Amino acid sequence: MSTVLNTSTEEARAGSPANSAARTRGLGSRLRRLNIPAGLGGWLWLAIIIIPVYYVVITSLKTQEGYFGQNPLALPTSPTLENYQLVIEANFARYFMNSAIVTIGAVAPAVLISFMASFAIVRGSGRFLKVVNGMFLMGLAIPLQATIIPIYLMIIRLNLYDSLLALILPSIAFAIPLTVLILSNFIRDVPNELFESMRLDGCSEWQIMWRLALPLTRPAIVTVAIYNGLHVWNGFLLPLVLTQSPDLRVLPLALWTFQGEYSVNIPAVLASVMLSTLPILVLYVVGRRQLLSGLTAGFSK
Amino acid sequence: MSNTVSTSPRTAVSRGESQQTEKRKAALAWLTVPALFFFLVFAVVPLAGVFILSFANWDGIGSIGLAGMDNWFSVLADPGLYNALGLTFLIMIASWLVQTPISLLLGVFTAGSQRYRAALAVLYFLPLLLSSAAVAIAFKALLDPNFGLATGLGLPFLAQDWLGVPHLALGLVIFVIAWQFVPFHTLIYQGGVRQIPKSLYEAAEIDGAGTIKQFFHITLPQLKYTIITSSTLMVVGSLTYFDLIFVLTGGGPGNSTRILALDMYLRGFRANLMGPASVIAVILVVIGLALALLLQRLGGKDKQGSQLEGL
Numbered sequence: 001m002s003t004v005l006n007t008s009t010e011e012a013r014a015g016s017p018a019n020s021a022a023r024t025r026g027l028g029s030r031l032r033r034l035n036i037p038a039g040l041g042g043w044l045w046l047a048i049i050i051i052p053v054y055y056v057v058i059t060s061l062k063t064q065e066g067y068f069g070q071n072p073l074a075l076p077t078s079p080t081l082e083n084y085q086l087v088i089e090a091n092f093a094r095y096f097m098n099s100a101i102v103t104i105g106a107v108a109p110a111v112l113i114s115f116m117a118s119f120a121i122v123r124g125s126g127r128f129l130k131v132v133n134g135m136f137l138m139g140l141a142i143p144l145q146a147t148i149i150p151i152y153l154m155i156i157r158l159n160l161y162d163s164l165l166a167l168i169l170p171s172i173a174f175a176i177p178l179t180v181l182i183l184s185n186f187i188r189d190v191p192n193e194l195f196e197s198m199r200l201d202g203c204s205e206w207q208i209m210w211r212l213a214l215p216l217t218r219p220a221i222v223t224v225a226i227y228n229g230l231h232v233w234n235g236f237l238l239p240l241v242l243t244q245s246p247d248l249r250v251l252p253l254a255l256w257t258f259q260g261e262y263s264v265n266i267p268a269v270l271a272s273v274m275l276s277t278l279p280i281l282v283l284y285v286v287g288r289r290q291l292l293s294g295l296t297a298g299f300s301k
Numbered sequence: 302m303s304n305t306v307s308t309s310p311r312t313a314v315s316r317g318e319s320q321q322t323e324k325r326k327a328a329l330a331w332l333t334v335p336a337l338f339f340f341l342v343f344a345v346v347p348l349a350g351v352f353i354l355s356f357a358n359w360d361g362i363g364s365i366g367l368a369g370m371d372n373w374f375s376v377l378a379d380p381g382l383y384n385a386l387g388l389t390f391l392i393m394i395a396s397w398l399v400q401t402p403i404s405l406l407l408g409v410f411t412a413g414s415q416r417y418r419a420a421l422a423v424l425y426f427l428p429l430l431l432s433s434a435a436v437a438i439a440f441k442a443l444l445d446p447n448f449g450l451a452t453g454l455g456l457p458f459l460a461q462d463w464l465g466v467p468h469l470a471l472g473l474v475i476f477v478i479a480w481q482f483v484p485f486h487t488l489i490y491q492g493g494v495r496q497i498p499k500s501l502y503e504a505a506e507i508d509g510a511g512t513i514k515q516f517f518h519i520t521l522p523q524l525k526y527t528i529i530t531s532s533t534l535m536v537v538g539s540l541t542y543f544d545l546i547f548v549l550t551g552g553g554p555g556n557s558t559r560i561l562a563l564d565m566y567l568r569g570f571r572a573n574l575m576g577p578a579s580v581i582a583v584i585l586v587v588i589g590l591a592l593a594l595l596l597q598r599l600g601g602k603d604k605q606g607s608q609l610e611g612l
Binding site: 038039041042043045046048049050051052053055056059067068071072073074110113114116117119120121123124125126128129132135136138139140141142143144145146147148149150151152153154169170172173174176177180205209230233234235236237241251252253255256259266269270273276277280281284288292 | 335349432448480540562
């Protein structure tokens, strides 16, 4: 989508002014006139976004003396990684692993079963599927956090309290409504002729699902996986309520307790913020297009 | 991808199907069973459970007893509920008013094809990567009157006791929520703007409509459903700004940022009153559903069809 848009304007700009005057006027002049106020607003918002991020990055590299002595927005005079070392020694590797286990353990099954359900909802018919779809859609409107007390009760009764599985199971359920919505929108976009031709070739629906729908839905699957991964990775309420042992902390919870313990050592606290975000940042760098473009595919219809 | 939506004819599917394919299609229902199982067990059952628990006595550890209507009477008579309700709606409305125009304008802005806008957009979306806990902790450090932004930028008015004065804390919460969530809605609007057919702008251009006219007569009306989607997510989502506020202010100072979700948590897991906390949870669910239905109603029913009307 975005690439198509870019190339077409690129052409318009590159074309000689004589023969592409009409096209340039169409898009170019409209955007040029917007430029000044929009540009100012754009840079202002950038400042609002980037200053806090910048502050966190530089402060995490400062020594305690630097933090107390320097201008808060000045670059550290003697950058140090000792804060990071302190954070890593505070068992952060363990918390990182916990977060990774919970995230993968929740997202992989959630996406898989949601994909199967979406395929059925799009390709199938009948009252049952309509009801199921309606139920998932309603799940979008319910603030699922409100169910935390019964979930707490169930997790205790299932003897899962204070385990990583206690975080995984509800996370799967919470991810289903949106995942089904996005995936079914994508599967619906597959031209019906493709399904028909596979059916005429004698494929069962099961084969059609894995061999046609799955590859065609791959971008959306990656998208919802990243989207849900982000939510589970950053989730706070479930770990807060359903775990207790320090060894089972996931990163957001660890951040919070760390902040409580090291409230006087702000550089170290901010180093913990940096460390907990780093893997997501790497993901963003690698899979940004997929994450960003896919997110809107589910919502902007 | 989304361009194909309009070309694939929905109506052709239901036309001229044999009985065999009907059966085949009904058999597909099995594929929903795993998802249905998880959703029933960990979303629908808890949802029912929260209604039941609102009539129960439970301290979170011991046995569960019947309380009848007691929880409801005590919570409904508690001024704390109305404080939390009022704050929830205040934060919801303020958040909508702050975030919608900014997200919409940024969405239009980033949908433009200029290089620098694409570069800015990459940075705009950074807050999407941070957990609420991380955002709250970062802002707490940032707002330190001596070692934070106030000193850094040399702006003394920023050196306030942000977390100690009720209306400042409330304003701060609204700002930080916007900081964290505007990027997501910008993304939604960006997608919406990119789906507006270029031909509409070309036609307006020929008619001599300027940028501002085009914005109000083409962009805004074309974004109607995007606005509804974004607003729904924003409004329903605002009921669950739990983690951010919990870490940032803990509901304080006093009860001045104790929204419903936080009130539920504090009653249930701090005061060990699971029954009254469940009453709050039920109220949350009812408000969430009512708002979602209301917003969908506002948007009209024929969502898919009307967006591309007249093309």
